[in-house]
Amino acid sequence: MNGTQLFITVLYSAVTLIGIVGMLAVLRSTRRKGEALPESTLHKLHRGENWWALMALVILIVFFVGTFAGIPWLNRAQADTTANVRALQFAFIVQPAQIPAGTVDFKVKSDDVSHGFGLYAPDGKLVKQIQVLPGVTSTMTVDLDTPGTYKILCLEFCGYNHHNMVGQFEVTQ
């Protein structure tokens, strides 16, 4: 699991736990049958809606600002190598087939339909991806420091043999 995947796992588990505990507390409070809610509590609950909306807004803004550090087309490192990739139903052709370790620009084009260029590390985990529309070139920049055989899976549905659209290349020292 890479850093982003771990971040998603921890973040999602934490907020889900908080959310469920909060909901269960609300459900538990309904056990107090027959107790009318005091006017002051009702008033607080009404006012709480504004604070809740403000809190949600602040969290979303923080999330949005935080994303800028990782937007792929705004954060490109200088590439050491360029590899050209041709995607077609149902194959990837990578040139050169052996790439030295370092930062690589993958310039991907499609011959026919939309494809997804999903790059998988030698341990089988997703490293990075980009979508490829026919008629345009899409560039994905990625650091490939670990030597080995990298796989490419198509991450955009492209027809009856989509699951067999697999490519590979070697990263050398």
Add this chain to the structure above:
Amino acid sequence: MSSEATSTRGATAVVLPYDDSPMLDARTISRTESLVKRYMWTSTLFLVIAGLLGLVLRQSQAEIVRVDDNLWYALMTAHGLGAFVAWAGFFLMGAMYWILMRLGIPLRTYIFAEISYWTMVLGTLGIVWTTLISGFGASWVALYPLPFHSAGQWSDTATGLFSFAVLLAGVSIITWSIALLIAVTGPAIQSSRKGVFYKLFLALGFAHLWPSKFKHSGERKTPYPVIPITVIAINMLTMTLPFALLLVFMIVESIDGSFTTDPQLAKNLLWAFGHPVVYLLLFPCVAALYYFIPRFARRTMISGRIVVVVWFIALTTNSFLWAHHMYMDYPDSGPQQILNLVHEPVTFAIVLASAVSIYALSATMYRSDFQWTAASKFLVAGMIGWLTAGFQGVINADIQLNEMIHNTLWVVGHFHHMALLGLGMILMGVFYAVLPMISHRPLYSEKLANIHLWGMLIGGYGWVVCWLIPGLEGAPRRFAILPEQWDIWTQLSIPFMVIMTLGILVGLYNYVRTAMNSPWTADQQPQIS
């Protein structure tokens, strides 16, 4: 609130513990109930078909009985459209007629509702035909130009017919939106001024927000459930059109192969509808919660002005957020990179409507004398599903995080979590609440409803986790045969899927037996607390 009103409401049997629906004439009630019954039962039939297709898909991935590759993708195409639009969307479209009627805002004309019903039925049958018989298997998004690059698996004629069938479903959504907008801008909204736009703003709740400017002629302000209904009616009326245009282009190309469309434009047109249509499920479900939760909690909804603001934000942003489906499309040239960037904060903004709604509904339930019934249990379970799946939506909306989960099984887990364990459970709760009232028969069995509930909770959550975890590792979606490293998750999901399916079957049996139960007599009708 108005137990006196119960006996004057014609044949309608009231089972809600708190009810303030205005009196309506028996003909309006009877006509609306008849229409709603048709929507609900027909969509439930589509659930059975779409659900069976889903079972076949997953068991084939688990290699129990493997189906042919193109057939698998054709089944996937039918399953996606069938479950999302023909079951959930269609059911909720009917349910909104009922909720508006109960709020004293019945349909003013039934012609659009009838057109909507029949075009959806014909469209769904067309989709079933073109996928299962003609072999069209380009997935429900039919990402252009794939429908015309079938690698010999289906013909261009099949593409044209499929596009026409989906177009019929689009016509259904548009006419439904028109029917609702005619209703909410009619006399029942009690506007102090003439003018459609003024009435529309009243329907959007502006009298709550800006009472000095927006006034009703009567004392009653727009009931809260009307707000999301109005928002989605406007959104669907406008945002179905870009997709309809693309479908027309594809029909033309199927006839004249020299006519082509730019793939990037096509993808934008698709998602301009493809994301807002998600809210064809969510917003009606929120409207249903706004309607039912206060009535089960026996108090008015705890909400104020801010809810109107966030719904207005939802109305405006829903038309400009589709590019979050294209975050990973950032070609070196063209405006897509900028569009993706602009649509990210807009996508975040629409989350506010959910956040505020969950607060308002929770506050309404807090320390209330809540009535736990089959319906309310499903509604609350659905709220929890909406909340927990909603967090996944925020992750998906973030470009940086999206790079790790785009088009992986995480997304499949997310939308099944949201559509079935969130919105689907709310929908089933609505069925448990509405069916006795429109059938004038008591619920067949609370016990069976509990089995239905726990079957869905245990089976459903186990089932979606088996997508979410491998998805986080990058397991790809829309693969008839998954890479073997994730086989364990596919196989593990099967028993959970069986538990969930059995739960749903028990629920369907309960619905059918309820409709066949002996009718209520006046003495047997439940009393309002």
